[in-house]
Amino acid sequence: MKLILLGPPGAGKGTQAQKLVEEMGYAQLSTGDMLRAAVAAGSEMGLKVKDIMDRGDLVPDEVVVGIISERVDAADCAKGFILDGFPRNSAQAEALDKMLDEKRLKLDVVVSIEVVEADLFARIEQRAKETVGGPRADDNVEALKNRLQVYHEQTAPLIKYYGDQGVLKTVDGMADIDTVSSDIKKILSEV
Numbered sequence: 001m002k003l004i005l006l007g008p009p010g011a012g013k014g015t016q017a018q019k020l021v022e023e024m025g026y027a028q029l030s031t032g033d034m035l036r037a038a039v040a041a042g043s044e045m046g047l048k049v050k051d052i053m054d055r056g057d058l059v060p061d062e063v064v065v066g067i068i069s070e071r072v073d074a075a076d077c078a079k080g081f082i083l084d085g086f087p088r089n090s091a092q093a094e095a096l097d098k099m100l101d102e103k104r105l106k107l108d109v110v111v112s113i114e115v116v117e118a119d120l121f122a123r124i125e126q127r128a129k130e131t132v133g134g135p136r137a138d139d140n141v142e143a144l145k146n147r148l149q150v151y152h153e154q155t156a157p158l159i160k161y162y163g164d165q166g167v168l169k170t171v172d173g174m175a176d177i178d179t180v181s182s183d184i185k186k187i188l189s190e191v
Helices: 013-024 031-041 044-054 061-072 090-102 117-130 141-155 157-165 177-190
Strands: 002-006 027-030 081-084 109-114 168-172
Touching: 002 013, 002 157, 013 027, 013 081, 013 177, 027 031, 027 061, 031 044, 031 061, 044 061, 061 081, 061 090, 090 157, 109 157, 109 177, 117 141, 141 157, 157 168, 168 177
Parallel strands: 002 081, 002 109, 027 081, 109 168
Antiparallel strands: none
16 A cells, blocks of 8 residues: 555644554655665665755755655565655655656555644644643644645645545544544555
């Protein structure tokens, strides 16, 4: 199973990805984690990333896709993988499609976790209170407003992009965590 979890910040993508890792044995591919791992491993792509990151520059899309390309070849991805935090825009989605096509792979499903945005602010504030070791730097109202604006400008258009490909499914992200998880697993069983 090869899937993407889409949704605005605070929708529960990371929580649901972790549940799928634990319950289904899929690999969670978080681009930030993969970039750090590639640097630590000293791979060819990792060396390129290290130089870019050492300069303080953003890692270009083609490099991120290269990291993902290396990662999906790993043994733990054979059963399936979840892309978490990627793609973030149409250019990345197109590059991902091209890379998967070159590997004779395709996405099985893209699950959009639909939420009521006004309720996200309360959810983020609650998460900030419950986070062991203190809240993430972006778990506050101002940061969420900025992240939502970026989401609407760059990532939300992917809902149409994947809908046009016929791989988009939606779940009600306002339900409790276990219900959302159950709804996602039902979608996966039907794919």
